[in-house]
Every structure is written in C-alpha cells, then in structure tokens.
Amino acid sequence: MKATAIANTNIALIKYWGKRDETLFLPMNSSLSITLDSFFTVTTVEFCKNFDKDVFFLNELQATDKESNKVFIFLNKVRDLAGTNLHARICSENRVPTAAGFASSASGFAALAAAATRALELQLSEKELSMLARQGSGSACRSVYGGFVEWQKGIQIDGKDSFAKQILSEKSWDISILSVLLVAEPKKVSSTEGMKRTVKTSPFYSGWLSTVEKDLEEAKEAISSRDFEKLGIIVEANAMKMHATMLGANPPILYWQKGSIDVIHHIHKLRSEGIYAYFTIDAGPNVKVLCLPKDEKIVYESLLSLTDVQEVIICHPGSGIKYLE
Numbered sequence: 001m002k003a004t005a006i007a008n009t010n011i012a013l014i015k016y017w018g019k020r021d022e023t024l025f026l027p028m029n030s031s032l033s034i035t036l037d038s039f040f041t042v043t044t045v046e047f048c049k050n051f052d053k054d055v056f057f058l059n060e061l062q063a064t065d066k067e068s069n070k071v072f073i074f075l076n077k078v079r080d081l082a083g084t085n086l087h088a089r090i091c092s093e094n095r096v097p098t099a100a101g102f103a104s105s106a107s108g109f110a111a112l113a114a115a116a117t118r119a120l121e122l123q124l125s126e127k128e129l130s131m132l133a134r135q136g137s138g139s140a141c142r143s144v145y146g147g148f149v150e151w152q153k154g155i156q157i158d159g160k161d162s163f164a165k166q167i168l169s170e171k172s173w174d175i176s177i178l179s180v181l182l183v184a185e186p187k188k189v190s191s192t193e194g195m196k197r198t199v200k201t202s203p204f205y206s207g208w209l210s211t212v213e214k215d216l217e218e219a220k221e222a223i224s225s226r227d228f229e230k231l232g233i234i235v236e237a238n239a240m241k242m243h244a245t246m247l248g249a250n251p252p253i254l255y256w257q258k259g260s261i262d263v264i265h266h267i268h269k270l271r272s273e274g275i276y277a278y279f280t281i282d283a284g285p286n287v288k289v290l291c292l293p294k295d296e297k298i299v300y301e302s303l304l305s306l307t308d309v310q311e312v313i314i315c316h317p318g319s320g321i322k323y324l325e
C-alpha cells in the first residue's frame, strides 16, 4: 500500500485571498493560476498495519511538529474517505533549484493527496482530487492540473462545488515566468494567518471582493485570445490590490522587502523601454515576473543585475499530477 506522486507548484495570476470556511478551506473568491514546470514536490506515502503512528519526513529529515500536524490532520481526511485507520509513513521532497525560499504548500498538498489516495486505492476523479487537496492548502487544489487553471470558489457550504479545473493546457500557450529570489528575511506571517487577519480587519477587503471576479473574467478572456499585454496588466493590478488589502489590516501586513520594490520599479522601467514584462507577488517578498519567451533572456539578465536579487529561475507552464510506478 504505497504510492509516489509528483505535483508542480503554481503561481496565482488572480489571487486567492480570504476564506469563508477555514476548516474546509473554502475561499471568498475564485482564482486563476499557472502551474510551473520547475518547482515540484515528490511524495511517497506508505500505509501499513505494522506502523503504530504516522511519521513525516521532509527533505530527508523528520519534520517539525508544526509541519507534521498539518500533514496528519490532512491524512485523517484521506483515511475517513477510505474508511481505514492504518498509519502511514510519508516522505516528501521539495525539488526546487535553489536552497531556500520557494517551498510550497500547493505542490506539497497536491502530491500528498495524490500519493495517499493512490496508496489506499481510492479511485478519485481529478475533480475529487482537487477538492481533497484544497483541504490541505487552498492553492493546492490548482496544482492537480497543468497549464492555466481556474479555482471556482463555489457557493455550497459543504464545499462540493469548490474545485479547480484546467482552462488551457500547458502546451497551448508558452509564456515565461521568472522566479526572482531576493535577499530577504523569512516571512513572519503565514498566508493562512495573513488572509484571516485581512478578512477580519481590513476596511479594503470589500473593495477586493467587489472587483476580483471581474479581474478573473478579464484574465480568462486575455488567456483565451492569447493577449499577453492585457493579461499582464490585470495580473499586476490584481497582485497590487491584494497587497493593498493587507496594508489595511490591523495590525498591517507588509510582505515586501526592499528588493521587492526594486524589482517592481525595474519592471516598470523595462515596460517604458518597450519590453512587455509584468510582476506578481504572493504572501512573501519574492517576485515572479511574466514575459514572452522571446524576451526571457533580456529580462533574466536585467533582473540579475539588481543588488538584492540572489537568483532568478526561469519557468514555463508545467503539467498536472504525475505518478511514479
């Protein structure tokens, strides 16, 4: 009763920010992402009647209690689905081309959901797998699929209509996503905590909710017509708006560091010189830059020239979950 799955991480173009149900990981708004080819998690799950407890190894080391608890709580949901109480050994590796800064709960919970359900021989559809992965970390529901992926927020209280689906395959439109790793301190507020505080306290959160679904529709139109400039403008503005809601939280949340702002200005300068590059930033200081493959080299080299940039990793749209036999 053992299986191994690989899931790529994803970067949100239209962000998920805020939950309407924290136990079921139900979002306040729908979101849209690109699954990336260069960052992924490989997870092996083995269930055995001889195991007397669950154990979780992350990058070959026994995980901390905090990391393990999240994983074991999630595993209980899988056990409930399968009607078993067997314990498991979980070995997870985050394969990222750099030492730090890009570990991802999206690829982590997508790979865990896939490996655990396969090990227990549960025959889940992709939609069911997406719904399950969502309950480990919201953004994980999008990593089940490759390419351009939409997570429909759903309206039901049981979450049965809150899952992701692919809107365009990774082979249908190649764009470049440059992951910019900055010299920065570890972040102090997790996404989970950041979004909770924002929903509860930010007076700007209602402005986010009243415009995000329109941003999503426009982004989908831009993707379907392969209009890169239109997509870039919406993506950048949507990220700025999400961070603006956090600045209004009490206490305020600021994920950006000096290097993040340098990259923002740099991207604006590139655009004024006629290069179509756009940025997005998640709940942390690092920046992702979108550009067309023809401009990838010039954007890459120019980013490396910035003082606070440690590393730039070039990604392209990647695939959905894969299993290793």
Ligand code: DP6
Residues within 6 Å of the ligand: 011, 012, 014, 015, 016, 017, 025, 031, 105, 106, 136, 137, 138, 139, 140, 191, 192, 193, 281, 282, 283
């Ligand atoms: C800013 O999915 O990490 O990256 O559901 O609490 O685990 P939890 O949060 P998580 O939040 C991701 C937030 C974001 C935007 C996004 O990926 O859509």
